[in-house]
Amino acid sequence: MSQVIPEKYRDLFNKKAFASLGTLMPDGRPQVTPVWVDVEGDLVIINSAKGRQKDRNLRRDPRVSLAVIDPDNPYRYLELRGRVVEITEQGAAAHIDKMAKKYLGVDSYPYKNPNEIRVIYKIQPDHATMMG
Secondary structure, three states, X not given: OOOOOOHHHHHHHOOOOOEEEEEEOOOOOEEEEEEOOEEEOOEEEEEEXXXXXXXXXXXXXXXXXXXXXXXXXXXXXXXXXXXXXXXXXXXXXXXXXHHHHHHHOOOOOOOOOOOOOEEEEEEEEEEEEXXX
């Protein structure tokens, strides 16, 4: 598969840019959540807790859409559509600390809940739309 994320927009994943993640509810209605976002090669990475609505939705139906808006220019954005190709707990606790460093400037995720299990979702985009 050719690279879906254009090089010109990869900088968004280095900024404190939130993504609006769209998933599908069991009845087909859309559900949108703001999420921290990361990238590994051609995969988009998000992190959440097991059992949350987006977790349940993604386990049932892996189709997603993400809109990442440039915090420095709200008229510049990247919209991706694709599928979750991997769901794993491995490395998820360390990854949320990495995201806390990026988004909050702290070494450890300050909202840790000992009763929840962190999960990484790896998304393979297959379509991109961009502006700006």
